Amino acid sequence: MHRSIAILTSCVSIIVLVSGCGGSKADLPPVAPTSGIVTLDGSPAAGVNLTFIPLQSAATSVSYGATGADGKYELRSRNGALGAPEGEFKVVCSKWVMPDGSDYVGTPGGPSPMEAGAREKLPPKYSDEHATTLRATIPASSGSIDFELTTK
Secondary structure, rough: OOOHHHHHHHHHHHHHOOOOOOOOOHHOOOOOOOEEEEEOOOOOOOEEEEEEEOOOOOOOOOEEEEEEOOOOEEOOOOOOOOEEEEEEEEEEEEOOEOOOOOOOOOOOOOOOOOOOOOOOOHHHHHHHHOOOEEEEEEOOOOEEOOEEEOOO
């Protein structure tokens, strides 16, 4: 289960790195600025990685974001543009923490969260790509999508 998140995170990183190779920006769907706030048990959730995975169109790609200390995030498309394509998405929210409770901070080429001894803090209903119950609709224009998560 945690391995699938690590693999998903790696895949998203590869998609972002490779997206500049081949094709043009004209090949990608237009994006709408999309942001929001993630809370965990009623408080702003810092260090949460969000991955929006399209439910319908293969032409729509994964978008991603991460929360700051205030729980706010902004999505980016696979080419790094601020925003996400219009459509329906399942959403994966993941927060890796070290045994002492501090946030796992990855580095390019460094160990994966599991190799570093980190564990997933969020329940599978948010953090597992195959079990997530989170869904979102991104409109053609800008929008705000908030997520109220609980540890229970």
